[in-house]
Amino acid sequence: MQEADVIKVFKCLADKSRLQIIKSLVREDMYVEQLAERLALTAATVSFHLKKLVDANIVTSYRDQYYTMYSLCEKVLQKSIYEIIREDFETDGELERREEEYRKKVIDSFFEFGELKTIPAQRKKERIILEEIAKAFEDEKVYTEQEVNQVISRFHEDYCTLRRDMVGEGIMLREEDRYWKAEQIKGPF
Amino acid sequence: MDQFMTYLEEERSRLEAKEAELCADGRKDEGDIEKVKFNVYGMYLAIYQTVKRQCTPETLSDVYLKRLEEFPEKWEIFLKKAEQFGDAKRALTERAKLETLQEIRNRFLSFRG
Numbered sequence: 001m002q003e004a005d006v007i008k009v010f011k012c013l014a015d016k017s018r019l020q021i022i023k024s025l026v027r028e029d030m031y032v033e034q035l036a037e038r039l040a041l042t043a044a045t046v047s048f049h050l051k052k053l054v055d056a057n058i059v060t061s062y063r064d065q066y067y068t069m070y071s072l073c074e075k076v077l078q079k080s081i082y083e084i085i086r087e088d089f090e091t092d093g094e095l096e097r098r099e100e101e102y103r104k105k106v107i108d109s110f111f112e113f114g115e116l117k118t119i120p121a122q123r124k125k126e127r128i129i130l131e132e133i134a135k136a137f138e139d140e141k142v143y144t145e146q147e148v149n150q151v152i153s154r155f156h157e158d159y160c161t162l163r164r165d166m167v168g169e170g171i172m173l174r175e176e177d178r179y180w181k182a183e184q185i186k187g188p189f
Numbered sequence: 190m191d192q193f194m195t196y197l198e199e200e201r202s203r204l205e206a207k208e209a210e211l212c213a214d215g216r217k218d219e220g221d222i223e224k225v226k227f228n229v230y231g232m233y234l235a236i237y238q239t240v241k242r243q244c245t246p247e248t249l250s251d252v253y254l255k256r257l258e259e260f261p262e263k264w265e266i267f268l269k270k271a272e273q274f275g276d277a278k279r280a281l282t283e284r285a286k287l288e289t290l291q292e293i294r295n296r297f298l299s300f301r302g
Binding site: 113114 | 215216217218219222267270271273274275278280281284
């Protein structure tokens with residue numbers, strides 16, 4: 001298990017409602033409304049807790065005719081706390097993993113519902129944002145400036161700054177009024 | 190109408206106590222939702238106090254009702270987006286805001302008569 005996964009599991013278990021859900025699922029698989037009634041919680045609250053449990057791989061779901069049923073993933077829960085603590089956390093790719101976590105944190109901070117809330121002031125963070133926006137462009141396609149602006153404006157109204165910075169960072173290349181993603185094609189000219 | 194202000198203040202106290210109780214009981218996530226409701230009551234209490242200062246008794250009711258309509262549309266949009274993007278906590282938060290506002294509105298109308 002990764003260290004982050006272990007922390008996720010313990011954080012997940014450190015909630016009384018989630019523990020009660022787990023105890024209920026030990027007895028039998030259940031659906032949201034069943035759990036809500038048993039635990040005197042709203043269905044929305046139960047769904048929220050189940051999502052956290054699913055993310056921590058403590059619970060899984062499956063479809064059963066009319067309902068989405070939830071059941072325990074016994075693999076994680078069968079390990080003792082001592083076994084989990086004793087384990088050497090996997091260290092291969094640690095640096096890449098940290099960088100990916102940092103990247104995800106920046107994206108989660110600056111994007112909301114697929115739109116950019118604000119352009120980061122810090123260059124490193126802005127680069128991550130620009131790379132994320134660049135995913136909206138097709139590889140090996142040459143765009144007009146207007147097309148570029150249309151794509152970027154789906155993320156943020158200041159498409160001028162973002163377009164300029166994408167070129168400045170070498171994420172997009174430009175020749176006169178034509179643009180394309182870097183490292184894909186040599187250019188139209 | 191002072192009864193309405195008393196109601197808002199009492200609900201805030203109740204929600205504050207409930208949040209503390211849930212956190213002490215190891216249910217911080219649910220406590221956070223009570224805090225959201227507490228904040229909504231706080232917001233509409235502040236708005237009510239302002240409207241009361243600025244309006245006559247005759248116009249207060251209509252002006253306050255209008256102020257109650259200012260935010261729900263935004264919260265509904267955020268709720269839809271949160272559900273669309275699978276953000277369970279955000280969906281729970283926005284739903285709590287909308288339900289709390291509905292309670293406040295219904296109670297205000299019942300006091301108004």
